Amino acid sequence: MLIPKNELISVLQEFNPWWSGQVQADLPEWERTASQEIARWCEHQKSKRSLLLTGPRQVGKTTLFRQTIRNLLQSGIAPSQILYATFDHPLLKLAGMNKTIEAWEEIFPGTSDHPQFLFLDEVQFIPDWQVWLKHQVDFGKNRKIAITGSASPLRSGSSESGVGRWETIKLPTLTFREFLKLRQVEVPEMAEVSSLKQLIEHSPSDILQFQSGAKQLTPYFHDYLLRGGFPEPALEEDLQRCQRLLREDIVDKVLKRDMTALYGVRRIVEIEKIFLYLCYHDGGVLDISAISKELDGVKRHLLTDHLDLLEAAHLIYSLKPFGYGKEVLRGKSKVYLADAAIPGSILLYGQKLLEKPDRLGNAVETAFFKHVFTRYYHDQPTFSYWQSKGRKTYEVDLVAEIGERIVPFEVKYQDKLISDSDLKGLRLFMEEKSIDLGYVITRNAESLFITQPRSAKTGQYKEKLDAHIVGVPACLACYWLS
Template identity: 50%
Template sequence: MIASSSDLITVLRQYNPWWRGASTADLSTWRRRAFHDILSWMQSPPAPRALLLSGARQVGKTTLFLQVIQALIEDGVPANKILYAAFDHPLLKLLGLDGLLRLWREFEPETDGIEYLFLDEIQTIRDWQTWLKLQVDFEKKRRIAVTGSATPLVTEGQESGVGRWHTLRLSTLSFYEYLHLKKIPVPSLPDLRSLAELFDWAPVQFARVAADVSPMVAHFHEYLLRGGFPQSTLIESITAAQKLLREDIVDKVLKRDMTALFGVRHVLELEQVFLYLCLHGGGLLDMQALCRDLELKKPTVNNFINLLESTHLIYKLPPFGYGKEILRARYKVYLADPAIAPSVLLKGTTLLEDPTALGIAVETAFFKHVFARYYASSVGFSYWRGKRDRKVDIVAEVQDLVIPFEVKYRAQDTGIGDVKGLAEFCKTRKASRGYIITKDIQDFSILYLPFDVATKYGTVPARIAKVPAPLACYWLGKTELDSLNGS
């Protein structure tokens, strides 16, 4: 070993200041919704599994771990029963998982009681899956939470790790979380457990809420520019926030993680593919055009896109349907956060002056909110294309329900003639409800389609809820995770 035990213990003590009675410096008192999920799992796990917190770099995983550790200590857990380590530190990476535990025991001898292990960026350690499996199977007194910035945490070693960990995927900040982190006053709004509750509202309720939330529009636009990464959210200058996002998050993932985790050698070509997706985000992926424009082979591009998805920089949506209906269809691609494209493309605040780019940013933000809220509920997400180029941007499927969403972020009010895609989908797929995400705060109401839909509960009128984007994202970010059955 290139470092002595005393050197390694010094590093470990810096990561675990509570061992010497100190607190973690500059730890935010504001807590995300995921904090409660992690704390609950560590205090009383519903199953004998480890907890795997997966998400992009700089999305806030480490802060959540430190906040949970602080809460455990405040709840009476002895400080010496809690171990935190980050394996992006070169010495701890060389030490490995078993070496880390031996070092801990040198400093803190084993005693009776539950032990709590918090391990950051575990994907950098070889054979982490086997180690975690053995810990879960044979060390019943240990509760283990790990983080990683790449999907290999979930996909690799599945055979040996089945049933050994529960995955909690962390997206960038929701609009609701963004407002609270920046301490922006929010008008008193009705609490909705589901957007479906809007179908029971009276017209006066829509008018009253619309009048109250006008100030939120400017903050929503700034959210689209800054993005949902906690560090960039708190920087005063939007230009500096976008620079941080571009350099500290995107560049590190593309130039460091892709090489270290996946052995990517052609980083320049990878960057070109990512830039192409930034220019065409929210649209159907034309693989032939991409390969032609960048002069790359299709297997290479497919591999790069899968890697970008693995590191949580993009989402891929398949077409809605089954069997031959989707075999040759194209994927739709969203970036992981609406601010990524304007940051990479150096758009700055000019994004707000470009209706097309702004619409894509809003659609990206809305999809991220829907995905973050419902991904844990076994929901499938897709898009739909019908006849005469009619479309639905997002379709959520759960059990026997399909819920369509269309984003129309434009100045004019949305009428029956603007929802032909949604109407065709609802009629052919027997969906009694759908949603239009609008721009104007006043474009907020229920739209009745000119037909009824037969459901298992009887024949009901087909209706569309028109919801302004700031409100839709606010409510989706605020409400607790639940089933889409009510949506």
């Protein structure tokens, strides 16, 4: 279909108001932490690599692009050198990338003689966008290209073509610190902690200050677990409306629209069943055979494929059991949802989530995992969980491996103080793997502690390990990891 050039130009002018000297409307001053990474990419003029900003729907990818454009304009980049286009617009989707750029360069002849900044949104709607981007990076000159997508490019087999050609910024839902900034919450004064390991070095007076801070932050942390980290719903004062928006964005826009448009899923009811099951079992270890039977005979291969699609759409994280070789390949996956507030919103818990200890504990574990993932994914860690072998199973909720370093985390979000028996799995794992530092994520401010654990092996209970376990209230752990 031949698209009239004047109509294409008209759409681009609407998306690029700075071309005519206008200011972008309704653009927040507050920026997410990822904006600093994008700014560094913009400043690195010698690098030809493009930028891929990826993450779930409605987490602020477009806003980040628009804020970056504002910052470029303020730094002196000519308005004509900046193009923004979103390919979920029907006309631009039909025109494709080349025609869109040709229309821009027709408005401003000679732009290719100077550095160009292209911000291309929702590229997953363009067929073979990876091939186009590879060609641009290999042969384009004076052109910095940033793209967004709500679906993982790895689903399309593009990982090899992307190596060395683009860098990826993964944008999850808001961290706890970002949530507090967005809602303009005044944070208590505390000494800064750049890593949880630093807690060992802090003075008793600092620890008292942290405990006081935890008491003040806990109500806001619970609010974060209820509202979640999607910016628009998180700003809603009415919790029911907040959670309704979250349900609509997840169910209507992702499960019903994106799964059909991007992956050709036709049996939407099946994927909705699977997602609902995951909401009931957030942070749980999945037995594919058992789930297949429980979901009225959904075939195992379809179940596995749909889980892959949900991960590609950034709705879930999947972890394998700790280990190597066959024990990992044959092991059952553990799944976290993309945001701790999703299950409560889908299952209509509302404020009652805070009265359900097991559900609240699951939400805290999901939130904590997301913060660890967000903080360290650039280091390419391996995340897993651990279960002991034997008649009685002990577990470690999360194990992070970065190079040769192994760091275990156990989440115990409970009112009672943490006891040795609560840490049996963590102690066993640390002793078995000769690990000198582990963490337990707690609820109460008083559960901020550093202890030298005893052996968990039968007959050796009195022997202390050459190791430390650090207890950190969840609100502080998530705040410091943000």
